[in-house]
Amino acid sequence: MPVPQDVVFRLEPGRDPERLTADELLELAAAALVASTSPTDSAAPVPAAARLQRVSFDARAKSMNWRVVARTWRSEEKIPPPARTTPYPPPQVAADAKRVLIVGSGPAGLFCALELLRIGLRPIVCERGQDAQTRRRAIALLNRGEGTDPESNYAFGEGGAGTYSDGKLYTRSAKRGDVDAVLRELVAHGAPERILWGWRPHIGSNLLPQVVQALRETIRGAGGEVRFGARVEDLIVKDGRITGARLAGGEEIAANAVVLAAGHSAADSLLMARRAGAQLEPKGFAMGVRVEHPQSWVDGIQYHGQKEAAGLPPAFYELVGHSGDRAVYSFCMCPGGWIVPSQSQPGTLVVNGMSLAKRDSDYANSGVVVEIQPADWCGKRGWRWGWPELLKKAAKLSDNPLLQEVAHGRLPDAPEQDPLFGLRIQLALETVAHHAGGGDGKAPAERCDRFVKEQEAEAYDLLPTSYLPGLTSVDLNKMLPAGLAKRLRDGIQEFGRIMPGYDGPTGQVIGVETRTSSPVRILRDDATLAAAGLPGLYPCGEGAGYAGGIVSAALDGVATARAAAKALAPAAIDAAADSALR
Numbered sequence: 001m002p003v004p005q006d007v008v009f010r011l012e013p014g015r016d017p018e019r020l021t022a023d024e025l026l027e028l029a030a031a032a033l034v035a036s037t038s039p040t041d042s043a044a045p046v047p048a049a050a051r052l053q054r055v056s057f058d059a060r061a062k063s064m065n066w067r068v069v070a071r072t073w074r075s076e077e078k079i080p081p082p083a084r085t086t087p088y089p090p091p092q093v094a095a096d097a098k099r100v101l102i103v104g105s106g107p108a109g110l111f112c113a114l115e116l117l118r119i120g121l122r123p124i125v126c127e128r129g130q131d132a133q134t135r136r137r138a139i140a141l142l143n144r145g146e147g148t149d150p151e152s153n154y155a156f157g158e159g160g161a162g163t164y165s166d167g168k169l170y171t172r173s174a175k176r177g178d179v180d181a182v183l184r185e186l187v188a189h190g191a192p193e194r195i196l197w198g199w200r201p202h203i204g205s206n207l208l209p210q211v212v213q214a215l216r217e218t219i220r221g222a223g224g225e226v227r228f229g230a231r232v233e234d235l236i237v238k239d240g241r242i243t244g245a246r247l248a249g250g251e252e253i254a255a256n257a258v259v260l261a262a263g264h265s266a267a268d269s270l271l272m273a274r275r276a277g278a279q280l281e282p283k284g285f286a287m288g289v290r291v292e293h294p295q296s297w298v299d300g301i302q303y304h305g306q307k308e309a310a311g312l313p314p315a316f317y318e319l320v321g322h323s324g325d326r327a328v329y330s331f332c333m334c335p336g337g338w339i340v341p342s343q344s345q346p347g348t349l350v351v352n353g354m355s356l357a358k359r360d361s362d363y364a365n366s367g368v369v370v371e372i373q374p375a376d377w378c379g380k381r382g383w384r385w386g387w388p389e390l391l392k393k394a395a396k397l398s399d400n401p402l403l404q405e406v407a408h409g410r411l412p413d414a415p416e417q418d419p420l421f422g423l424r425i426q427l428a429l430e431t432v433a434h435h436a437g438g439g440d441g442k443a444p445a446e447r448c449d450r451f452v453k454e455q456e457a458e459a460y461d462l463l464p465t466s467y468l469p470g471l472t473s474v475d476l477n478k479m480l481p482a483g484l485a486k487r488l489r490d491g492i493q494e495f496g497r498i499m500p501g502y503d504g505p506t507g508q509v510i511g512v513e514t515r516t517s518s519p520v521r522i523l524r525d526d527a528t529l530a531a532a533g534l535p536g537l538y539p540c541g542e543g544a545g546y547a548g549g550i551v552s553a554a555l556d557g558v559a560t561a562r563a564a565a566k567a568l569a570p571a572a573i574d575a576a577a578d579s580a581l582r
């Protein structure tokens, strides 16, 4: 008999597993143990304690019940303490500890800093944006359509791009590290405990700022530094090795290593790495739109009309389709959420989704994006996608060098000819969308049925929306490059076959969702995680091309910290093994 033992039981929809008392959970787990013991076996063990381990909801019409996995312990077993709900402070860093400068305070940067402290190295986190509290002002301006601050927005500032997000924490990156340890760290810093076992765990925009502020205080408390309004403008290279960084304003910070965890919205930081000698390679990414429906419509389909009676949370969906040889898929679906303006540069427009812990808005939104591989922007294939017209259009609207350098509209013959090309088409689409929306943060939009049937967009058709700056009726088939528009039409129609009505008049397409992941990777050595050919630089997280979401970015931060420490202070790693939270 495995010890401790996990048992599975089902609960009817009206009985929320989160609300079970400890006694009720123990009783249900004991009954499940008895039921799962064969009559020929010895009597079922009597559990002395039970805890929720995983909870999910089976929404198939014939099932419609909660599936609960409970972990049980017998009285003679040692029952581990519950997850900490207060930070476990790393030891005070020594005065002469090696210094690691971290560019960016996103999940990658913060988890890297914590891990460095646990090993005994001193992190200096430089964040171009403001602390989470001050950042609220810039976000309020964005939501009112009153301008984009290039240093403080949904992408830049304390906690990175995830702070004002849905805070979804599910990940497919279990192989990259200890996901549960990341979740426990978040709980220790104020995230709700249910993320440890919950059904599609998420934190919510109202709670995330407190969590990242608590992480920052833990880092400062142990002797690490976290600086805001500190944009790193250049990496300092001496004798072929990174020795520190220069901030905007001229201050130089010496460091034994630099971790570049700048996220995927900081093209300037990628260019900075390239100037210093890092090698960039193009990588596949995805672009498309957000699609919004009333949450009640999604609930009706997913819960077969039983949401209210069963007291269920706002429903979710995850859809995948195909158009030719490319996938079209839903991305970062936000039940009960808002669509938000998440561009980081004036003159551009990007939409993304977020929600509060309760997910209680009347709308459901999701990215619907098309997979784009580097081969898709080369040669004849690239012409068929329609990138040349997009680039020419965008170059007339913006003097950004990334666009001016391709104002002629010519495409590379092979991906390696221009590693920045993915960045260029991303920026081009964001520029064209801003222009089509008419400014003031307004987003170009069209009803789903008109978009998929290629009918002319009609202003009177626009539906109410969660997107606060407002919408402009735009013929999206004309605004988007032809290859992208076609694949989105195919994908949305396929979604309509899975969720009937998805492509109908209750849905709205809102452009553009471009920041799904980085179109560029900074090459790093698989074993040392250092930038190829540039010792002392550690490309990390989503912007460097090694993560795709909050949890995977945090895991990459931890892995990077260990790799940097292994190079700088190998003995410290073993000594620190016991001090870690996990």
Ligand SMILES: Cc1cc2nc3c(=O)[nH]c(=O)nc-3n(C[C@H](O)[C@H](O)[C@H](O)COP(=O)(O)OP(=O)(O)OC[C@H]3O[C@@H](n4cnc5c(N)ncnc54)[C@H](O)[C@@H]3O)c2cc1C
Binding pocket: 103, 104, 105, 106, 107, 108, 109, 126, 127, 128, 129, 154, 155, 156, 157, 158, 159, 160, 161, 162, 163, 164, 165, 166, 167, 168, 169, 230, 231, 232, 233, 261, 262, 263, 264, 265, 266, 269, 332, 340, 342, 352, 353, 354, 540, 541, 542, 543, 547, 548, 549, 550, 551, 553
């Ligand atoms: C609105 C929104 C909703 C999202 N929802 C989810 C979700 O629900 N679940 C999920 O898993 N993911 C979500 N994401 C994506 C998630 O936020 C990112 O995958 C994650 O934050 C990446 O972490 P990171 O640390 O690699 O980079 P980031 O979080 O992007 O952090 C990078 C930081 O570096 C700073 N920086 C950049 N350049 C410099 C420089 N030169 N000097 C100093 N600082 C610099 C930036 O200001 C930024 O704070 C969402 C993103 C957005 C915008």
